[in-house]
Amino acid sequence: MIRLAYYPGCTLKDQAKGFEDSAHLVAGALGLELVELQRWTCCGTVHSLATDDVMHQLAPIRNLLRAQEMKGEGLVDDDRLVTLCAMCYNTLKRANSVFQEDEERREKIVEIMTKEEHQYQGRVKVVHLLEVLRGLGWQRVREAVKKPLEGLRVAPYYGCLLLRPRGVGLDDTDNPTIMENMVQALGGEVVDFPYKQKCCGSYQTVHMPETVSELAHRILSQAQEMGAELLVTACPLCEYNLGRMQDRIARRHPGFQPIPVIYFTQLMALAFGLGPGEAGFSPNTPDPTPLLEERGLLEG
Amino acid sequence: MESDYVTIYVLGKKHKVPKDLTIMKAMEYAGHQFRRGAGCRGGFCGACATLYRRKGSYKLEGALACQKIVEDGMVIAQIPFSPAAKKTYRLEELKPSASTILEYYPEVSRCLSCNTCTKACPQDIMVMDYVQAALRGDLAKATELSFDCISCGLCAVRCPAEIVPYNVAQLARRLYARYIDGPAQQVLDRVEEVEKGVYDEEIERLKKASKEELAQLYNSREIDISE
Amino acid sequence: MLTFKSQQLGFNPDQRSFKERVEELSGENLDLCFQCGACSGGCPMTQEMDLLPSKVIRMAQLGLEEVLESTTIWTCMTCFSCEVRCPRGIDVANVMEALRQLVLRRKYNRVSLDELSPEELRTLPQIALISNQRKLTA
Numbered sequence: 233m234i235r236l237a238y239y240p241g242c243t244l245k246d247q248a249k250g251f252e253d254s255a256h257l258v259a260g261a262l263g264l265e266l267v268e269l270q271r272w273t274c275c276g277t278v279h280s281l282a283t284d285d286v287m288h289q290l291a292p293i294r295n296l297l298r299a300q301e302m303k304g305e306g307l308v309d310d311d312r313l314v315t316l317c318a319m320c321y322n323t324l325k326r327a328n329s330v331f332q333e334d335e336e337r338r339e340k341i342v343e344i345m346t347k348e349e350h351q352y353q354g355r356v357k358v359v360h361l362l363e364v365l366r367g368l369g370w371q372r373v374r375e376a377v378k379k380p381l382e383g384l385r386v387a388p389y390y391g392c393l394l395l396r397p398r399g400v401g402l403d404d405t406d407n408p409t410i411m412e413n414m415v416q417a418l419g420g421e422v423v424d425f426p427y428k429q430k431c432c433g434s435y436q437t438v439h440m441p442e443t444v445s446e447l448a449h450r451i452l453s454q455a456q457e458m459g460a461e462l463l464v465t466a467c468p469l470c471e472y473n474l475g476r477m478q479d480r481i482a483r484r485h486p487g488f489q490p491i492p493v494i495y496f497t498q499l500m501a502l503a504f505g506l507g508p509g510e511a512g513f514s515p516n517t518p519d520p521t522p523l524l525e526e527r528g529l530l531e532g
Numbered sequence: 533m534e535s536d537y538v539t540i541y542v543l544g545k546k547h548k549v550p551k552d553l554t555i556m557k558a559m560e561y562a563g564h565q566f567r568r569g570a571g572c573r574g575g576f577c578g579a580c581a582t583l584y585r586r587k588g589s590y591k592l593e594g595a596l597a598c599q600k601i602v603e604d605g606m607v608i609a610q611i612p613f614s615p616a617a618k619k620t621y622r623l624e625e626l627k628p629s630a631s632t633i634l635e636y637y638p639e640v641s642r643c644l645s646c647n648t649c650t651k652a653c654p655q656d657i658m659v660m661d662y663v664q665a666a667l668r669g670d671l672a673k674a675t676e677l678s679f680d681c682i683s684c685g686l687c688a689v690r691c692p693a694e695i696v697p698y699n700v701a702q703l704a705r706r707l708y709a710r711y712i713d714g715p716a717q718q719v720l721d722r723v724e725e726v727e728k729g730v731y732d733e734e735i736e737r738l739k740k741a742s743k744e745e746l747a748q749l750y751n752s753r754e755i756d757i758s759e
Numbered sequence: 760m761l762t763f764k765s766q767q768l769g770f771n772p773d774q775r776s777f778k779e780r781v782e783e784l785s786g787e788n789l790d791l792c793f794q795c796g797a798c799s800g801g802c803p804m805t806q807e808m809d810l811l812p813s814k815v816i817r818m819a820q821l822g823l824e825e826v827l828e829s830t831t832i833w834t835c836m837t838c839f840s841c842e843v844r845c846p847r848g849i850d851v852a853n854v855m856e857a858l859r860q861l862v863l864r865r866k867y868n869r870v871s872l873d874e875l876s877p878e879e880l881r882t883l884p885q886i887a888l889i890s891n892q893r894k895l896t897a
Contacts (some may be wrong), residue, residue, distance in 0.1 A: 233895045238577075240666040241886070241887040242630075242667055242886065242889070243884045243885050243886040244632045244671060245630075245668040245670065246629070246631075246668055246669045246884065246885060247885075249882070260689075271661060272664075272843060273643075273645035273660065273661075273664045274643060274645060274664060274667060274668075274885070274889060276645075276889065276893060277886050277889045277890040277893065278837065278890045278893050278894060280856075280893070281785070281837075281850075281852065281853045281856035281857070281859060282784050282785075282856060282860045283784060283785065283786040284781065284784065287646060287692070288644060288893070290644065290645060290646050290647075291644060291645035294645055294647075316864075317886070319886060319890065345647075347647060347651065376603065376723055390841070392836075392837075392838040392839055393839075394839070396839035396840070396842060396843055396845055397839045397842045397843065397850060397852070398842065405843050406843075430803055430836030430840075431803050431804075431836050431840065433836060434836040434838065435836070435837075435887055435890035435891040435892065435893075435894055435895075436804075436834065436836055436839065436891075437883075437887050438870070438875070438879075438883060438887050438891040439870050439874065439875075439891070439895075440807070440834070442802075443807055443834075447803060447804075451687075465614070466883055468886050469884070469886045469887055469890070472883075472884050472886075472887060476882075507832075621870060630885065631880075631881040631882070632881075634880050634881065634883070634885065634888065635877050635880040635881045638872040638880050639872060640877065641872075641885060641888035641889045641891075641892055642889075642893075642896070667885060668885065729858045
């Protein structure tokens with residue numbers, strides 16, 4: 233068992249608990265243990281882009297320090313900090329870069345965090361679970377599959393922050409393949425669609441839900457046109473926007489058919505024959521159980 | 533002796549006060565009369581929230597005036613009240629989850645994890661940690677960490693995200709106690725005993741006892757002083 | 760919500776130009792932009808914007824402070840579609856953030872939690888509220 237430091241993020245303890253539960257199942261099946269950080273705090277969800285910003289870097293860097301401390305105490309096996317949420321991934325990774333590259337801000341940050349017992353050294357590597365899987369090799373994933381997703385047409389939806397900006401993303405932004413490889417390793421049929429990296433609306437969902445529902449509609453209907461039966465995502469905000477908005481979309485576009493949006497780890501856990509995880513499917517998505525039952529991916 | 537006194541500054545005015553006094557006693561020694569900002573004088577009510585700086589240090593620190601001993605060069609300001617518009621709610625109608633916290637105190641989502649609240653707290657509470665626990669719906673942890681909070685208000689005054697941590701903590705503790713922890717078994721047991729009449733005889737005896745008997749009983753009672 | 764009037768930016772003791780302030784805060788060289796429009800072409804939110812992203816860059820280049828009164832900088836979703844498309848390597852999202860910050864740092868909040876109903880607050884996940892507050896409030 234390789235023990236890796238794991239950063240959940242707020243939403244994965246609440247509405248997106250299914251994402252976390254299924255990730256633990258997947259990790260276990262692949263010989264990994266995701267060890268949750270002790271005393272972690274909200275990372276801030278977004279990277280503060282102003283060049284003079286110090287205050288908003290404190291939260292992510294504090295979490296990186298926790299990962300460092302865990303390594304120091306021998307609770308994890310290497311310098312990696314694994315995230316599941318795409319926004320947390322992006323924020324933690326970019327804050328790490330600020331700390332490593334911007335000397336002036338680094339000094340200020342260290343000075344402000346005087347109540348901390350240790351000082352962050354800048355050596356933690358922020359990785360997304362997809363990168364860890366890629367590192368293990370898709371063959372390993374294939375070997376863990378007990379219920380291949382035969383014929384299930386899955387559209388991977390990346391959203392923004394897994395791939396952008398350049399240099400931060402975990403795959404080629406013009407032609408990503410990581411999620412496609414994952415779906416293929418599970419035996420599923422990949423549905424590629426051009427809007428797979430179009431923004432779901434992100435935080436505008438709070439005050440502009442109608443606009444966001446239109447964006448979601450464009451994304452979902454294109455995926456459906458290309459034959460998708462299911463979308464998978466790595467971000468609780470994308471899941472909320474694409475899933476929860478479907479009621480609004482149906483009101484505005486009477487012909488719209490609901491399409492389930494689930495977390496990629498849930499799809500993996502199902503393919504591994506382990507079920508979707510203790511918390512089950514999120515209340516935001518249209519119910520995927522009829523589709524999954526029909527394909528024999530639940531129970532048995 | 534000169535060394536028995538220290539200099540403190542209250543409302544910007546310099547005073548020489550005996551060195552082993554608490555801030556509260558020192559201020560009274562200097563002639564200030566507390567009409568607000570004083571309560572139990574025992575470190576429990578949170579009325580005497582005080583901010584101060586030490587001579588030669590930029591650090592802004594928080595303390596309870598009735599507990600903190602003065603130091604030479606202390607510059608003191610009292611915060612008798614911190615503006616905190618508490619939300620009203622009916623506990624019976626709430627659910628013990630993060631969504632309840634976010635419904636009543638959505639500003640919790642603004643928490644920067646800067647730890648300024650923890651630094652201001654005179655009770656050494658991990659304030660940032662309990663706010664974060666509340667944000668993600670971990671009401672048990674929020675309760676555990678905020679248990680010693682006396683709502684003095686220093687964290688709220690300092691928070692850059694404009695959160696009032698102690699109000700959030702109060703809601704979290706109430707939700708936890710009512711919905712998650714459940715009633716204290718010893719209370720339930722005792723109520724049952726009372727209802728069964730276990731204490732009836734003793735109470736009747738006390739009711740009929742004379743003043744002298746009661747005084748004697750009171751003075752000879754056993755006081756269990758545990759470690 | 761209140762509109763921000765750019766005269767409120769007023770106090771500028773070092774007499775730096777508006778363009779310089781935007782460049783410093785964003786870390787981007789605005790002079791690189793030759794108005795090709797690729798950013799605007801890829802931006803998913805243009806229907807909610809009064810100025811196209813490329814126009815916003817142009818106005819910042821010319822030091823026109825009125826750009827701060829546009830809705831564009833607030834409807835931006837920070838999705839970085841513009842950043843990957845720019846042939847000159849400008850991170851347009853950084854410029855949008857700098858423009859927002861110049862306004863937010865004057866105690867202007869674009870949105871408020873008070874505008875949300877209890878039901879909305881109950882159903883929105885933390886990730887939405889937190890990112891919303893970070894980008895759109897002071």
